Amino acid sequence: QNTKVTISLSSESVAYFKEAAKKIIRQLLDEYVSHQKSANKALHAVPPKTTVFSVW
Numbered sequence: 001q002n003t004k005v006t007i008s009l010s011s012e013s014v015a016y017f018k019e020a021a022k023k024i025i026r027q028l029l030d031e032y033v034s035h036q037k038s039a040n041k042a043l044h045a046v047p048p049k050t051t052v053f054s055v056w
Helices: 011-043
Strands: none
Touching: none
């Protein structure tokens, strides 16, 4: 269930929250990308190659 809320803010408050939201969103996206890169590295990790030598 959703509830709609309407509030009046000063233009100074709106400007402050816009800047704060930009910083939060950037940080969130940076953390998301970092997490995804780590997950992809683990998912696509190549097992070490082994070399077998035969002596005749």
